[in-house]
Amino acid sequence: MNLDIKVPMGWFFLITGLIIAGYGEFIADPIIYQQRSLGYNVNLYWGIVLAIFGAGCLFFRNKGNAEK
Amino acid sequence: MTINLSTFLPLAEITPSKLLDVNWIDYLVLLIYFGFVIGIGYVLKKQIHGTKDFFESGKSLPSWICALGFIGANLGAQEVMGMAASGAKYGIMTAHFYWIGAIPAMVFVGIFMMPFYYGSKARSVPEFLRFRFDEKTCAFNAISFAVMTIFSSGISMFALAKLLEVLIGWNFHLSIMISGVIVLAYIFMGGLTSAIYNEVIQFFLIVLGFIPLSFLAIKKVGGWSGLVTKLNEIAATNGFQAGSYTSTWKYTDLPSHNAMGMEWVGIAMGLGFVVSFGYWCTDFLVVQRAMAAESMSASRRTPIIAAIPKMLIPFIIIIPGMIALALANTAGSGFELPKNAEGIDYNMTVPYLLAHFLPNGMLGLGLTAMMASFMSGMAGNVTAFNTVWTYDIYQSYIKKGASDEHYLWMGKMATVFGIVFSMGAAYVAAQFSNIMDMLQLIFAFVNSPLLATFLLGMFWKRGNGHGAFFGLLSGTTAAALHHGLSLPVGCAWGFKGGWLAHPIGVAPMHLYPSEMAQNFWTAIWAFGTCLTVTIVVSVLTRRNKQDAQLVGLVYSLTEKPKEDSSAWYKHPMALGIVVLAAAACLNGLFW
CATH class of the missing domain: 1.20.1730.10 (Sodium/glucose cotransporter)
Incomplete structure (x- = not known):
């Protein structure tokens, strides 16, 4: 199949991660972190992790293409 | 699973x-x-x-x-x-x-x-x-x-x-x-x-x-x-x-x-x-x-x-x-x-x-x-x-x-x-x-005997079509019998078991400490019965496929696969x- 799974997967996690991180940093009321996630801004931290994972998928896809 | x-x-x-x-x-x-x-x-x-x-x-x-x-x-x-x-x-x-x-x-x-x-x-x-x-x-x-x-x-x-x-x-x-x-x-x-x-x-x-x-x-x-x-x-x-x-x-x-x-x-x-x-x-x-x-x-x-x-x-x-x-x-x-x-x-x-x-x-x-x-x-x-x-x-x-x-x-x-x-x-x-219970049961009844069919099919060339079919049927029946005659402790008869024993007014033949224990032993009975019946029927009936037809299907008749990498x-x-x-x-x- 010509569609490399790393492309949709990479974009999905990159976009989702950035949206969640952005929401966590700029929009969400910080009180929700006290109420739910033991004070951690889990949206920001884990959103960044998701975005890095997505970017990693895209990077390795491009690297694979370059090697071919 | x-x-x-x-x-x-x-x-x-x-x-x-x-x-x-x-x-x-x-x-x-x-x-x-x-x-x-x-x-x-x-x-x-x-x-x-x-x-x-x-x-x-x-x-x-x-x-x-x-x-x-x-x-x-x-x-x-x-x-x-x-x-x-x-x-x-x-x-x-x-x-x-x-x-x-x-x-x-x-x-x-x-x-x-x-x-x-x-x-x-x-x-x-x-x-x-x-x-x-x-x-x-x-x-x-x-x-x-x-x-x-x-x-x-x-x-x-x-x-x-x-x-x-x-x-x-x-x-x-x-x-x-x-x-x-x-x-x-x-x-x-x-x-x-x-x-x-x-x-x-x-x-x-x-x-x-x-x-x-x-x-x-x-x-x-x-x-x-x-x-x-x-x-x-x-x-x-x-x-x-x-x-x-x-x-x-x-x-x-x-x-x-x-x-x-x-x-x-x-x-x-x-x-x-x-x-x-x-x-x-x-x-x-x-x-x-x-x-x-x-x-x-x-x-x-x-x-x-x-x-x-x-x-x-x-x-x-x-x-x-x-x-x-x-x-x-x-x-x-x-x-x-x-x-x-x-x-x-x-x-x-x-x-x-x-x-x-x-x-x-x-x-x-x-x-x-x-x-x-x-x-x-x-x-x-x-x-x-x-x-x-x-x-x-x-x-x-x-x-x-x-x-x-x-x-x-x-x-x-x-x-x-x-x-x-x-x-x-x-x-x-x-x-x-109760359909969910029933489906779970059917899974247990069908999958466990099927394992015996596959193991015998892949590793015993003498196993034949009649053996496999009647083995599967009897394995499934054995699972049903075991389930119908046993019951987990604390459960009422019905989808949990005992549905064969209760209608004829006898107590379940075995009480299991949990539903999980009963499930596992049902599977063991189904597998054992299918294995035994498949072997017996296969031995008693003629082979429907000869060695040449079983190449690639039975372990002893198949060339071992070669790996495409040395890593x-x-x-x-x-x-x-x-x-x-x-x-x-x-x-x-x-x-």
């Missing part, structure tokens, strides 16, 4: 009310996921040129994608929610479903069975039975499997719709329609590849969605030592050995010493052999993923690579369940296990954990992961159904010799009516709560040994 589907029954009894306080950001994450799922199907649509592309992914996928599809198809919502529930109920002993109840069987299927599935050029498991035995054995398996997949898919749909109604207040009928249409859209367009690609994304969604939940939960309970201390107290209070919630094998000398009510023989023989090998080695739903691999070598590596993440799943699913139990028994934690009319509703452990720990944003990711697992459960069943229907029923008995284009059309139509039947099955499940980590045997050693270490670590 062996999750008791009846665990979802209490969902039907919960008064609908919104448990999760979702907002626009959570819906946005969900919408993005839906967009990608359908988009993948749309892109793949242009690459589907025939039945091989649609049903078998063109046999072109690398082993790592097939491996994640292999595990993703199995990591449905029943598994995610059921295993967390089981973790809360039985503790770390639930990990037996992974470390002994999955890994050895996955390694076995990769090393010993994939060469036959892939090498025989069979397009499905029932077709392999036709090649190896005869038409009637194939038909028996094809029809029973097709019916089971429709009901399984329908039950996933029902459980999802019920859960959405309870969690976020969605209309039940609308949820059935939305989930059905989305799954239909991406399978109709992209076939098996689309299903596998979405299973891969779903796998990462579940892992990445549950890691923060596990982290926050373990931190709140005071780390691993805090969890052990609390669970020891709870075990003692509940009348079990202290430590039984955090040990896998140590307290399995007697059923009364652990919450699962199991002793080590039942676990090792029932779960570790018959139930797990019966599922992983013969169920077309998972085997189909390995058969889509680009080469024989890749297909053999598929289940073994899948075993690596599989053995780590307990850390993100079972342990949070155990933490839920600990927190629910800790004063001031603010966490309570959900309750229903019968007491604690362990099945809702995961949604309650999500609601407790994840703020909006991450909550959307967790909710999306749950929805993805339900939809992939449906998709896995529907792709297996459309393949078995088209190849093993339609092409074999209804319309032989038509063009490939026609069978591709039929496959797409089978996807449509597979989804429509699943929707029907979802409403049947909603009307008759040790690409060699199934070496990889399998490493994986088994890692599973042994995990068993030792949590002994």
Whole structure:
């Protein structure tokens, strides 16, 4: 199949991660972190992790293409 | 695999009310996921040129994608929610479903069975039975499997719709329609590849969605030592050995010493052999993923690579369940296990954990992961159904010799009516709560004897068609008899057992300490009977296939597969040994 799974997967996690991180940093009321996630801004931290994972998928896809 | 589907029954009894306080950001994450799922199907649509592309992914996928599809198809919502529930109920002993109840069987299927599935050029498991035995054995398996997949898919749909109604207040009928249409859209367009690609994304969604939940939960309970201390107290209070919630094998000398009510023989023989090998080695739903691999070598590596993440799943699913139990028994934690009319509703452990720990944003990711697992459960069943229907029923008995284009059309139509039947099955499940128990029973009755049929078929050339067919019938009958004459302690006769003994006014011949023990021993009886009858009938009747016809189907008559790489980590045997050693270490670590 010509569609490399790393492309949709990479974009999905990159976009989702950035949206969640952005929401966590700029929009969400910080009180929700006290109420739910033991004070951690889990949206920001884990959103960044998701975005890095997505970017990693895209990077390795491009690297694979370059090697071919 | 062996999750008791009846665990979802209490969902039907919960008064609908919104448990999760979702907002626009959570819906946005969900919408993005839906967009990608359908988009993948749309892109793949242009690459589907025939039945091989649609049903078998063109046999072109690398082993790592097939491996994640292999595990993703199995990591449905029943598994995610059921295993967390089981973790809360039985503790770390639930990990037996992974470390002994999955890994050895996955390694076995990769090393010993994939060469036959892939090498025989069979397009499905029932077709392999036709090649190896005869038409009637194939038909028996094809029809029973097709019916089971429709009901399984329908039950996933029902459980999802019920859960959405309870969690976020969605209309039940609308949820059935939305989930059905989305799954239909991406399978109709992209076939098996689309299903596998979405299973891969779903796998990462579940892992990445549950890691923060596990982290926050373990931190709140005071780390691993805090969890052990609390669970020891709870075990003692509940009348079990202290430590039984955090040990896998140590307290399995007697059923009364652990919450699962199991002793080590039942676990090792029932779960570790018959139930797990019966599922992983013969169920077309998972085997189909390995058969889509680009080469024989890749297909053999598929289940073994899948075993690596599989053995780590307990850390993100079972342990949070155990933490839920600990927190629910800790004063001031603010966490309570959900309750229903019968007491604690362990099945809702995961949604309650999500609601407790994840703020909006991450909550959307967790909710999306749950929805993805339900939809992939449906998709896995529907792709297996459309393949078995088209190849093993339609092409074999209804319309032989038509063009490939026609069978591709039929496959797409089978996807449509597979989804429509699943929707029907979802409403049947909603009307008759015991249907889930019944389906679980049918699975146990059909899969366990099938293992004996496959083992004899692949490793004993004397086994013949009559032996296989009557072995399967008698194995299934033995399972039914055992179930009808035994009963778990504390259960009323009916779907839980005793349905043969009670009507004639006699007591059950055996009482098991738990439903799980009864399930495992039912499987052992089914397997043993099928094995014995297949051997006896095969010896007493003439062979229907000679040696020349069995090349590529029987171990002793087949050339051993050659590896296409010299790297040790690409060699199934070496990889399998490493994986088994890692599973042994995990068993030792949590002994």
